[in-house]
Amino acid sequence: MKSGLVTLTDRGLYCRQGDFYIDPWKPVKRAVLTHAHADHTYRGNEDYLVPAEGERLSRIRLGDEAKISTQKYGEIGLFNGVKVSFHPAGHVLGSSQVRVEFKGEIWVVSGDYKLMPDETCAPFEPIKCHHFITEATFGLPIYRWQPTKFVFSEINSWWRRNQEKGKASVIFAYSLGKSQRVMNGIDRSIGRIFTHGAVERLTDAYRESGVDMPETQYVGSVGNKRDFSGSLIVAPPSAQASTWLRRFGSHSTGFASGWMMVRGARRQRAVDRGFVLSDHADWPELLRAIQMSEAETVYVTHGFIEEVVRWLNENGQNAVPLKTQFIGDDAEEEIVNTGEHE
Amino acid sequence: MKLFTELYVELDQTNKTNEKIEAMRFYFDQADARDAAWAFYFLSGRKPRQIIPSKKLREWAIELAGIPEWLYLESRDTVGDSAETIALLLPNNTTVDETPLHILVEQRLLPLRTSAEEIQRTEVFAAWSQMNYSQRLVYNKLISGSFRIGVSQQLVVRALSQISELPADIITHRAMGDWEPTSEFFSHLIDPAMDSDETPIARPFPFHLAHQMDFAPADLGQTSEWQAEWKWDGIRAQVIKRKEEVFVWSRGEDLITERFPEIAAAAAQLPNGSVLDGEILPWKDGRVLPFTELQKRIGRKNLSAKILAEVPVILQCYDLMEFEGRDIRTFDFKTRREFLEKLVNNLRPEARQVLNVTESVAGASWNDLGIAREKSRVLGVEGFMLKRLESPYRTGRHRGDWWKWKIDPLTIDAVLIYAQKGTGKRANLFTDYTFAVWKGIDLVPFAKAYSGLTDAEIRKVDRYVRDNTIETFGPVRSVTPKLVFEIAFEALQRSTRHKSGVAVRFPRILRWRDDKTIEQADSLDTIYEMLDAFQNPVNVSK
Numbered sequence: 001m002k003s004g005l006v007t008l009t010d011r012g013l014y015c016r017q018g019d020f021y022i023d024p025w026k027p028v029k030r031a032v033l034t035h036a037h038a039d040h041t042y043r044g045n046e047d048y049l050v051p052a053e054g055e056r057l058s059r060i061r062l063g064d065e066a067k068i069s070t071q072k073y074g075e076i077g078l079f080n081g082v083k084v085s086f087h088p089a090g091h092v093l094g095s096s097q098v099r100v101e102f103k104g105e106i107w108v109v110s111g112d113y114k115l116m117p118d119e120t121c122a123p124f125e126p127i128k129c130h131h132f133i134t135e136a137t138f139g140l141p142i143y144r145w146q147p148t149k150f151v152f153s154e155i156n157s158w159w160r161r162n163q164e165k166g167k168a169s170v171i172f173a174y175s176l177g178k179s180q181r182v183m184n185g186i187d188r189s190i191g192r193i194f195t196h197g198a199v200e201r202l203t204d205a206y207r208e209s210g211v212d213m214p215e216t217q218y219v220g221s222v223g224n225k226r227d228f229s230g231s232l233i234v235a236p237p238s239a240q241a242s243t244w245l246r247r248f249g250s251h252s253t254g255f256a257s258g259w260m261m262v263r264g265a266r267r268q269r270a271v272d273r274g275f276v277l278s279d280h281a282d283w284p285e286l287l288r289a290i291q292m293s294e295a296e297t298v299y300v301t302h303g304f305i306e307e308v309v310r311w312l313n314e315n316g317q318n319a320v321p322l323k324t325q326f327i328g329d330d331a332e333e334e335i336v337n338t339g340e341h342e
Numbered sequence: 343m344k345l346f347t348e349l350y351v352e353l354d355q356t357n358k359t360n361e362k363i364e365a366m367r368f369y370f371d372q373a374d375a376r377d378a379a380w381a382f383y384f385l386s387g388r389k390p391r392q393i394i395p396s397k398k399l400r401e402w403a404i405e406l407a408g409i410p411e412w413l414y415l416e417s418r419d420t421v422g423d424s425a426e427t428i429a430l431l432l433p434n435n436t437t438v439d440e441t442p443l444h445i446l447v448e449q450r451l452l453p454l455r456t457s458a459e460e461i462q463r464t465e466v467f468a469a470w471s472q473m474n475y476s477q478r479l480v481y482n483k484l485i486s487g488s489f490r491i492g493v494s495q496q497l498v499v500r501a502l503s504q505i506s507e508l509p510a511d512i513i514t515h516r517a518m519g520d521w522e523p524t525s526e527f528f529s530h531l532i533d534p535a536m537d538s539d540e541t542p543i544a545r546p547f548p549f550h551l552a553h554q555m556d557f558a559p560a561d562l563g564q565t566s567e568w569q570a571e572w573k574w575d576g577i578r579a580q581v582i583k584r585k586e587e588v589f590v591w592s593r594g595e596d597l598i599t600e601r602f603p604e605i606a607a608a609a610a611q612l613p614n615g616s617v618l619d620g621e622i623l624p625w626k627d628g629r630v631l632p633f634t635e636l637q638k639r640i641g642r643k644n645l646s647a648k649i650l651a652e653v654p655v656i657l658q659c660y661d662l663m664e665f666e667g668r669d670i671r672t673f674d675f676k677t678r679r680e681f682l683e684k685l686v687n688n689l690r691p692e693a694r695q696v697l698n699v700t701e702s703v704a705g706a707s708w709n710d711l712g713i714a715r716e717k718s719r720v721l722g723v724e725g726f727m728l729k730r731l732e733s734p735y736r737t738g739r740h741r742g743d744w745w746k747w748k749i750d751p752l753t754i755d756a757v758l759i760y761a762q763k764g765t766g767k768r769a770n771l772f773t774d775y776t777f778a779v780w781k782g783i784d785l786v787p788f789a790k791a792y793s794g795l796t797d798a799e800i801r802k803v804d805r806y807v808r809d810n811t812i813e814t815f816g817p818v819r820s821v822t823p824k825l826v827f828e829i830a831f832e833a834l835q836r837s838t839r840h841k842s843g844v845a846v847r848f849p850r851i852l853r854w855r856d857d858k859t860i861e862q863a864d865s866l867d868t869i870y871e872m873l874d875a876f877q878n879p880v881n882v883s884k
């Protein structure tokens with residue numbers, strides 16, 4: 001990375017001129033955060049600037065003590081002459097791209113993003129810039145998402161079929177974002193929806209932020225004798241290995257993730273059904289977002305970095321790898337949960 | 343192929359036995375007998391030879407997907423399966439191909455094998471353009487000869503048994519050996535009339551398979567109720583002599599008569615109506631040769647006089663299923679063994695050189711047998727087989743009557759030096775490892791292994807590999823030597839083809855030794871010592 005307006009340090013992406021970090025992974029004075037997923041939101045910084053739309057989620061992750069200020073999408077903040085603004089990334093509620101501008105040089109740190117419509121968050125906003133930092137979680141052409149409607153019809157019919165057999169349906173989804181997207185999109189007339197503790201708390205935050213959520217009940221609040229047959233239970237993937245599942249009696253398991261595109265990955269998760277539902281851009285979306293940025297240089301972080309960089313270079317785009325410590329979809333759920341001490 | 347693809351998807355999606363059986367029942371209920379015959383053929387693990395090389399399919403898919411070859415290869419490494427990678431990369435299509443399975447296989451797949459490449463290409467493109475993702479997946483697997491599905495034949499038979507109300511053993515037997523997937527075959531397979539009249543003479547019996555003993559032998563009761571025999575490590579085979587013809591079947595139901603002319607010649611001496619169970623072994627000077635010697639023979643199309651002289655084989659016979667033309671599987675083992683001895687003893691000496699009734703090892707107590715078992719490595723066997731004298735010859739894997747009482751594996755502490763992504767369930771994770779041991783100050787590769795770690799450990803090692811890659815050559819990464827594992831294996835043999843000078847049999851990871859540093863890993867000298875110990879029996883038998 002050339003020594004430009006934003007540079008990579010061992011604490012994270014740093015803007016020297018404005019003296020702030022974006023999604024730092026080690027403690028710093030001022031942290032500007034793209035979104036509330038664990039690999040982008042670490043505790044221990046002195047103060048935080050987060051997108052107002054995601055404030056409730058950031059608060060849950062950072063705790064009551066954290067000094068958090070907010071800024072709305074599109075609003076411009078000034079740090080020593082550097083203009084900083086948040087723009088929707090379409091990833092999860094309140095997720096943002098961070099636009100940084102100084103003396104006409106524009107950088108966009110896109111965080112995690114997707115282009116596909118999602119009822120639970122504002123749609124991705126393409127921003128023209130000179131330097132675009134992109135993720136590459138699903139940066140291979142095998143990853144091409146089906147229309148959301150199609151995926152939901154699969155989830156709905158799976159739930160119905162289980163219900164007919166008197167079984168509960170347990171769907172694993174990352175507790176922040178994916179769970180709420182599942183609940184928002186599912187046919188809520190089918191039956192009752194229960195949530196794991198990690199999911200329930202974040203779902204409340206979504207509700208309070210004005211996102212349409214069906215009525216849910218926290219599993220822990222309904223007592224042990226409850227009959228779950230025919231119901232849907234939404235839980236983080238980490239609940240799969242636990243004895244927690246026993247209470248649901250006869251049940252079928254599903255996992256909602258972009259990784260489910262590949263059969264091997266589904267078998268590895270040992271779930272009955274895989275639903276290809278991702279909050280990250282697929283291959284065509286990545287390429288489109290990069291194209292729309294019209295950036296001179298594209299920096300590629302977590303995921304299939306080398307592959308995306310090589311493809312871009314071979315197709316006339318100046319791209320370089322960027323070694324951050326963002327992890328991507330893969331580890332989001334584990335960290336979110338331990339962070340909450342569930 | 344619509345119904346069959348739906349079945350494939352259902353079977354692929356669930357890991358619950360009941361759901362698999364239900365899906366198959368649904369399929370066989372609905373399907374036309376002509377389609378059902380092919381479905382049974384594929385589900386029971388048979389597949390036509392490769393029709394189009396996967397290399398060609400790959401080229402065409404790359405062309406349609408508009409991507410460079412390297413990106414295809416990266417994708418395939420992540421998916422771990424070529425047929426699936428291609429299905430994922432082809433341009434989207436939502437139309438559904440309604441061609442019945444038997445038409446697809448008989449008219450559109452099989453004839454393509456001998457077609458000119460241009461015609462193959464046109465046909466494959468046409469097929470892809472008519473099929474949705476799942477159908478393409480199934481089609482690619484069928485056409486490239488890589489079709490596999492997670493059901494055992496036993497499970498398929500159970501589904502058919504429920505539909506036809508026939509005992510599973512009858513269906514299993516009817517499905518043994520060579521048959522053509524025709525509607526007649528399928529109708530006969532589930533025909534409730536149970537007369538076994540016109541059994542084809544080549545048809546083998548289902549093999550009785552043993553279980554690994556996971557408890558102390560004393561739990562089996564008195565030794566007098568059991569027979570202990572050496573557990574040979576060769577090719578399990580069934581030898582049939584009926585109506586002046588000899589058939590040798592492998593456990594995988596391949597007809598291997600021609601590969602083992604010595605056995606065929608000896609078996610020709612048997613009276614008609616004899617069926618023996620045993621193990622084909624490379625054998626010289628009264629001793630079993632290493633399994634790798636047998637592999638040299640298996641790999642060849644033409645058996646030269648030289649290789650026949652170098653690696654002669656025998657059959658260690660241990661059971662008899664048909665005697666004097668009569669199915670004696672319900673007789674007890676003791677009686678069957680008596681018949682077997684009688685049968686073999688009546689043979690001429692040359693034939694008895696090849697067909698040998700395996701030795702029964704006497705022991706007054708489990709302790710005595712345990713001591714006798716110590717000789718296993720020296721004899722080149724894997725331990726004992728324990729067989730209940732009162733037991734019938736059963737169908738398939740059955741717990742209770744036949745037990746494998748294996749000796750403990752040899753172990754070595756070795757260092758992880760190369761890693762490669764796995765396939766199937768392990769796709770996208772680095773799970774295939776190469777381990778090294780010390781030779782002076784160098785680490786030399788010694789064994790490859792990929793099983794034996796928990797999923798959590800695999801993820802950890804995967805992360806380590808990604809973070810500590812030194813070099814990438816194709817799919818292989820060399821990593822900074824740091825992780826030490828305990829590797830178990832069954833046997834050792836000198837080898838000039840291996841850098842370490844030894845070849846290991848069945849290497850696998852026993853456990854991760856995160857308490858050890860690489861300096862504490864074993865050296866080649868330790869391995870050479872083990873090697874000497876087997877080759878020099880005096881050292882081992884006390």
Ligand SMILES: [Zn+2]
Binds near residue numbers: 037091112332
């Ligand atoms: Zn995220």
Ligand SMILES: [Zn+2]
Binds near residue numbers: 111326327
């Ligand atoms: Zn991320």
